Amino acid sequence: MTHHAQPQPPPAQPADLVITGCTVLVHEEAGERHSFTPDAGERLSFTPDAGIVVRGGAIASVTTAEAAAALPAAERIDARGQVALPGLINCHTHAPMVALRGLAEDLPTEEWFNDVVWPVESNLTARDVELGARLACAEMIRAGVTCFADHYFAMDTVADVVAECGMRALLGQAYFSSQGREGREKSLDFALRRRGGANGRITTALAPHAPYTVTDADLAATAELARAHALPVHLHAAENRDQTEHSLARHGATPVEILDRTGVLDTDVLIAHGTGILDRDLPVLARAGGRTAVATAPRGYLKFAWPTTTPIRALRSIGVDVGLATDGAASNNSLDVWEAMALTSLVQKQTEGDPRWLTARQALHHATLQSARAVGLGETAGRIAPGRPADLVLVDLTGPHTQPVHDLAATLVHSARSSDVRTTVVDGRVLMRDRQLLTLDVPSVLRELERRLPTLVERGHGGRVQTYDT
Amino acid sequence: MTHHAQPQPPPAQPADLVITGCTVLVHEEAGERHSFTPDAGERLSFTPDAGIVVRGGAIASVTTAEAAAALPAAERIDARGQVALPGLINCHTHAPMVALRGLAEDLPTEEWFNDVVWPVESNLTARDVELGARLACAEMIRAGVTCFADHYFAMDTVADVVAECGMRALLGQAYFSSQGREGREKSLDFALRRRGGANGRITTALAPHAPYTVTDADLAATAELARAHALPVHLHAAENRDQTEHSLARHGATPVEILDRTGVLDTDVLIAHGTGILDRDLPVLARAGGRTAVATAPRGYLKFAWPTTTPIRALRSIGVDVGLATDGAASNNSLDVWEAMALTSLVQKQTEGDPRWLTARQALHHATLQSARAVGLGETAGRIAPGRPADLVLVDLTGPHTQPVHDLAATLVHSARSSDVRTTVVDGRVLMRDRQLLTLDVPSVLRELERRLPTLVERGHGGRVQTYDT
Numbered sequence: 001m002t003h004h005a006q007p008q009p010p011p012a013q014p015a016d017l018v019i020t021g022c023t024v025l026v027h028e029e030a031g032e033r034h035s036f037t038p039d040a041g042e043r044l045s046f047t048p049d050a051g052i053v054v055r056g057g058a059i060a061s062v063t064t065a066e067a068a069a070a071l072p073a074a075e076r077i078d079a080r081g082q083v084a085l086p087g088l089i090n091c092h093t094h095a096p097m098v099a100l101r102g103l104a105e106d107l108p109t110e111e112w113f114n115d116v117v118w119p120v121e122s123n124l125t126a127r128d129v130e131l132g133a134r135l136a137c138a139e140m141i142r143a144g145v146t147c148f149a150d151h152y153f154a155m156d157t158v159a160d161v162v163a164e165c166g167m168r169a170l171l172g173q174a175y176f177s178s179q180g181r182e183g184r185e186k187s188l189d190f191a192l193r194r195r196g197g198a199n200g201r202i203t204t205a206l207a208p209h210a211p212y213t214v215t216d217a218d219l220a221a222t223a224e225l226a227r228a229h230a231l232p233v234h235l236h237a238a239e240n241r242d243q244t245e246h247s248l249a250r251h252g253a254t255p256v257e258i259l260d261r262t263g264v265l266d267t268d269v270l271i272a273h274g275t276g277i278l279d280r281d282l283p284v285l286a287r288a289g290g291r292t293a294v295a296t297a298p299r300g301y302l303k304f305a306w307p308t309t310t311p312i313r314a315l316r317s318i319g320v321d322v323g324l325a326t327d328g329a330a331s332n333n334s335l336d337v338w339e340a341m342a343l344t345s346l347v348q349k350q351t352e353g354d355p356r357w358l359t360a361r362q363a364l365h366h367a368t369l370q371s372a373r374a375v376g377l378g379e380t381a382g383r384i385a386p387g388r389p390a391d392l393v394l395v396d397l398t399g400p401h402t403q404p405v406h407d408l409a410a411t412l413v414h415s416a417r418s419s420d421v422r423t424t425v426v427d428g429r430v431l432m433r434d435r436q437l438l439t440l441d442v443p444s445v446l447r448e449l450e451r452r453l454p455t456l457v458e459r460g461h462g463g464r465v466q467t468y469d470t
Numbered sequence: 471m472t473h474h475a476q477p478q479p480p481p482a483q484p485a486d487l488v489i490t491g492c493t494v495l496v497h498e499e500a501g502e503r504h505s506f507t508p509d510a511g512e513r514l515s516f517t518p519d520a521g522i523v524v525r526g527g528a529i530a531s532v533t534t535a536e537a538a539a540a541l542p543a544a545e546r547i548d549a550r551g552q553v554a555l556p557g558l559i560n561c562h563t564h565a566p567m568v569a570l571r572g573l574a575e576d577l578p579t580e581e582w583f584n585d586v587v588w589p590v591e592s593n594l595t596a597r598d599v600e601l602g603a604r605l606a607c608a609e610m611i612r613a614g615v616t617c618f619a620d621h622y623f624a625m626d627t628v629a630d631v632v633a634e635c636g637m638r639a640l641l642g643q644a645y646f647s648s649q650g651r652e653g654r655e656k657s658l659d660f661a662l663r664r665r666g667g668a669n670g671r672i673t674t675a676l677a678p679h680a681p682y683t684v685t686d687a688d689l690a691a692t693a694e695l696a697r698a699h700a701l702p703v704h705l706h707a708a709e710n711r712d713q714t715e716h717s718l719a720r721h722g723a724t725p726v727e728i729l730d731r732t733g734v735l736d737t738d739v740l741i742a743h744g745t746g747i748l749d750r751d752l753p754v755l756a757r758a759g760g761r762t763a764v765a766t767a768p769r770g771y772l773k774f775a776w777p778t779t780t781p782i783r784a785l786r787s788i789g790v791d792v793g794l795a796t797d798g799a800a801s802n803n804s805l806d807v808w809e810a811m812a813l814t815s816l817v818q819k820q821t822e823g824d825p826r827w828l829t830a831r832q833a834l835h836h837a838t839l840q841s842a843r844a845v846g847l848g849e850t851a852g853r854i855a856p857g858r859p860a861d862l863v864l865v866d867l868t869g870p871h872t873q874p875v876h877d878l879a880a881t882l883v884h885s886a887r888s889s890d891v892r893t894t895v896v897d898g899r900v901l902m903r904d905r906q907l908l909t910l911d912v913p914s915v916l917r918e919l920e921r922r923l924p925t926l927v928e929r930g931h932g933g934r935v936q937t938y939d940t
Binding site: 098099100101102103105106107108109135136138139142143299301302303304305306307329333334335336345346347349350352353354355356357359360399400401403404405406407410411414415417418419420442446449450453457 | 572769777826916
């Protein structure tokens, strides 16, 4: 399916939304290039003085500002001085964990899990998850995030919040083998009941926690269910180098090899982190039967002092998409995907010892099309193009910190900040306009959350939802 | 000189400015601890529901919100939900280089200098520097920066801009030995003429460029002048590991050893970057006769793919202060010291392989007292305390990305952003209020700068101000 931006004659019905005067980030059609290039960033371009016409939740056309201005419209946005980008996608998070932001600071991974996060999560109620999800969605909408892949507990409440606030999401109910068969069954039940919800904005995944908390048998059963029900799998794997080494010592196989031998790689799988992916894993990933993608959340890897980051250059060399993510705010301290975009570029340059690698254009490609493909929305999100849902953000570049503009991609990635997003649109609906949230009431969420926090963070009971022991 | 916060009887004259309802970051007096601890972050605390009273440009008292509210005042700020911090200090920048933001992307250091920056700087006029400085000051004030250490050309115009916009600055006229004796003389002339300017807000330094562009003889002469005139020295040294290795190969000495043998370390010296500082340099720095400090600007080191970062842990172990910096926007892409604060914490954790190192409290200590001492203002800036100039910022923590607050230091360093600074005050004068700049007109600066850019960035002439050849 190929669409081309072109002026269209004004139809009788007013457009739902017309945005005028912005510069638009445009992706060339994949089919317009003859060969695959890992440096897909080159396929981006910017169209100045453009107009975007939205009808029925979708982009009707990308045209000139002048042509768009002439169209009747129910709602208009004058976006001069702004850049329209596809909405950012948070490819791996635990949104409700914003309630724990700052609770477990400066700790090694094992203590972070065993001494704080998993004990606290044993107190978690559906109401905590709901409030956390509302706060998280508010934060993400304000940061220009239109879609997130969430992997957590009590996901029905997260799905309800997504429906209510207008975002798009890939949702999965997390489980450990320690929960017995019930964990997996609930994950499937959730995925089947809620997929396609919220007018199609909700997609679902099976969500085993990780190869170190889910047995091979359960992973194999999950892969079977994923194939039977055409569901993707979203899980943590090879999060860090220690996990890979422990896996080799215990099982004689890397986490990726375990995903391979349990059939998980024959499904469409979204792997969180992968900083422990080794060279020997690359041929395994390259021959995977399903669509494999990795989500990178570089801030947390630095904060946990992990020795490596996601090997993006190696993954791109075998055609694996790498989407951007923040992980949960209990480790990352924010859900700021814009920061993840900049950090991915910076950390990858330093890791590869190559300042020419992971340019701003490449970073934008990770943030848009690759992230969309990573969450299974390669045909839906990630591009501003006719026929696609209108999931986009308007970024104000008039601030002194983003001027002058010698290189627009560099300005966006390295100078602009998430706070420069003025307007966030999902499915044609404006969720934030001029920095004002239109679908969420943050003060009321915070009032109730504050009251609940003392009970939520109580750890005197000595219990935990799971033990970290890779 | 010791001051204690205490309620004071209202004097007859109204206060110039009263800020009420904020939480204030307070530093314990150095003398209140018996021993030096490298982990100086522990000396920070937060006083909630406070009031700050400003008279004659200085903090008159830090008291309760209630006591402050009862005082008559010419100007009031209701700062409930906000945190008052000492204004951030950019310990090493080339402010006017914002004009080149994004012009030299994804290049190795040598090409960045030789192919773009130094050719372009040969076109530089005083008017370009003036416009760049205005834009840079606007960006910094909006980012909560109250003071910057600038190292550039045509510094009289920068001093004029500092006087006009109300910031505080340590200014030095840069020179290379390739300019002959004149370069050094102009640097001295500037430093003597402008120090103490702008009601004392301007301090000055001698500013040789670096040991690889300034001869040992010129460094020795600079050290002599610094001692004779009681001026500090601000220069680049051991910027990266390559420079140190080339210095060893060419001169048999590291850049730090060259600073030692030329007498520069007997002056008060501010060393930019120092990512090439080796273990053998530590005893040299430890026995330096003057006050030695290092400015770290971690973003650029990642972007240039340098293999190391500033060795903060080693420097702290010998008592060297490490201030935060952004370098120029041509490499860093912004003057966002807040980002430098967060990145310093993240990068240092990863570099040291220790998640417990460089906590948020330590990062705040680097951002405040250590940065103040690094720019020679240890008795002036860096603390909100009675008798000190009122250089402070108010940070709004009501946004969803900074809630809830389990650990205020972590919220400030890892969740808040420079865009959360609502108000910036220097010497008691409000330079930004509720995100509105009060002393600079950005649109008029940008209009003129845009017209001048084509001439500024022209590189067809083949000239350059200097050649990078370490």
